[in-house]
Amino acid sequence: MRTIRITEFGGPEVLRLVQAEVPEPGPGQITVDAAYAGVNFADLKARSDGYRVPSLPFVPGLEVSGRVRAVGPGVEGFRPGQAVAALTPSGAYADVVVADAATAFRLPDGIGPRTAATLPTVLPTAHALLHEVGRLRAGESVLVHGAAGGIGTVAGQLARAAGAGAVYGVVSSPAKAEHALAHGYDEVFTGDDFAADALRATDGRGVDLILDPVGGDTLRRGLGALAAFGRLVSFGNASGDEPWQLGQADLIASGRSVAAFSVLALAQSSPGTLRLITERALSRVSDGTVKLPVTAEFPLAEAAAAHTLMGGRTSTGKLLLRIADQIRRP
Ligand SMILES: NC(=O)c1ccc[n+]([C@@H]2O[C@H](COP(=O)([O-])OP(=O)(O)OC[C@H]3O[C@@H](n4cnc5c(N)ncnc54)[C@H](OP(=O)(O)O)[C@@H]3O)[C@@H](O)[C@H]2O)c1
Known part of the structure; x- marks a missing residue:
């Protein structure tokens, strides 16, 4: 073969x-x-x-x-x-x-x-980032980096279907913004300062949930764009920067939290849980919610x-x- x-x-x-x-x-x-x-x-x-x-x-x-x-x-x-x-x-x-x-x-x-x-990779990952890990509630705002890629395309649609109040994307070019806007995003940022863009779009309040596959400086700046009680889920290190480290002092003022997720690690540690998440997410493909x-x-x-x-x-x-x-x- x-x-x-x-x-x-x-x-x-x-x-x-x-x-x-x-x-x-x-x-x-x-x-x-x-x-x-x-x-x-x-x-x-x-x-x-x-x-x-x-x-x-x-x-x-x-x-x-x-x-x-x-x-x-x-x-x-x-x-x-x-x-x-x-x-x-x-x-x-x-x-x-x-x-x-x-x-x-x-x-x-x-x-x-x-x-x-x-x-198999994208669907349970996007579902887990938003729901099982990110605990998205209807009406909340979401910001997704890499919004036009595989994960980003599905996350935008799932967030919208879950009743998110606003779905923001971050991409590296205007052509990618077009793709994201056609897949669940309300507004897509292409500039150098997504955190300032997010604060502006939310009238200074910040976003409730950030999905971060980039790490490094992007993750740090994301913390500054979180609303009170906001959650940031780290799921990759596309930047290639040093692994992030945070302490109580970074989070305590506004009750923010940071979580991390890996679908491959979950497949090893708890394949039954992954199967449940995949089945939940597959129903959203079968019913046409997600493409x-x-x-x-x-x-x-x-x-x-x-x-x-x-x-x-x-x-x-x-x-x-x-x-x-x-x-x-x-
Ligand atoms: N933790 C998990 O379980 C899990 C599972 C699947 C994927 N992931 C992660 O999710 C991300 C998307 O994966 P995918 O397979 O769906 O790929 P993809 O999004 O289809 O394509 C790669 C993405 O990486 C971004 N990118 C490339 N180089 C970058 C850089 N130097 N800095 C920042 N962003 C960069 C690009 O976005 P822009 O050009 O618009 O910035 C693009 O959206 C990856 O980081 C991947 O490792 C994690």
């Missing part, structure tokens, strides 16, 4: 297509004949910085759709041929992908493999082009790798 493998960290050119043995599922696992794999910013971080890479060689890829190929010992609820999608800690850039059955799900009616490959447009699709062999596009900060929505043409549905 074909797989994309890295043997060193670096630019998109380190993603090389190679032949590999077809894997067999271990206890609690399934293998999937892949139709599509989603491209995530974390894949770029793995490739360039070794983010969550236990050792080299390494096969990137956190999410896959396709059909169950084989079922490992102890697995219930899956059989060969079923249409599925799965979250996996690595390995999705391949013809055959191993996934824990605990983080795989059968596709609901009406969700085809192309849509399904966009969901995550695929804005570019590349053959598996051209994974490097997908990384170049996302790394250039011009992509919107979701990028996919097309692996097989086994099932052609939307």
Whole structure:
């Protein structure tokens, strides 16, 4: 089978297509004949910085759709041929992908493999950021960084559907602002000082919930844009800055709080909780509340082009790798 493998960290050119043995599922696992794999910013971080890479060689890829190929010992609820999608800690850039059955799900009616490959990472993450971690209440305001990307596109729509009073986005270009405004956002900031923009938009009150995948100085400035009792959820470090550290003195004056979330860590620590969140969030796709447009699709062999596009900060929505043409549905 074909797989994309890295043997060193670096630019998109380190993603090389190679032949590999077809894997067999271990206890609690399934293998999937892949139709599509989603491209995530974390894949770029793995490739360039070794983010969550236990050792080299390494096969990137956190999410896959396709059909169950084989079922490992102890697995219930899956059989060969079923249409599925799965979250996996690595390995999705391949013809055959191993996934824990605990983080795989059968596709609901009406969700085809192309849509399904966009969901395993983004959908539960956006839901958890807003609801389980961020505890969004109707009428509250939300600010989301990276509002035109995969997470941002879904978070805007989910926040609006939850009755948020105002949904603000932050993006790096006016073209991205257009995309975000079409996906749930009321106002999108493109300037250098999102915190000042947020305070202006809220008449100085600040926002109730900030979703921050950037870290560093952006996280610090976000604290200054929180309303009294506001929450900031950290879920990435796109800036590459030192990990943040905060103390009581940063939060005490207005009862602010800071939380953090990782869908991959939750998949390891509590896969049952992740399954519940995914099911809740999937219902919002099935009922049409949330759409995550695929804005570019590349053959598996051209994974490097997908990384170049996302790394250039011009992509919107979701990028996919097309692996097989086994099932052609939307
Ligand atoms: N914790 C979790 O469970 C979890 C799960 C999935 C994703 N994430 C994080 O969520 C973010 C979005 O992931 P995605 O896969 O959906 O990617 P994406 O948003 O489709 O694309 C990458 C995003 O990163 C932003 N970006 C790129 N370089 C940046 C930089 N140097 N500083 C600040 N922002 C930068 C871009 O936004 P602009 O160009 O508009 O700034 C763009 O929105 C990533 O940071 C990712 O690590 C976390």
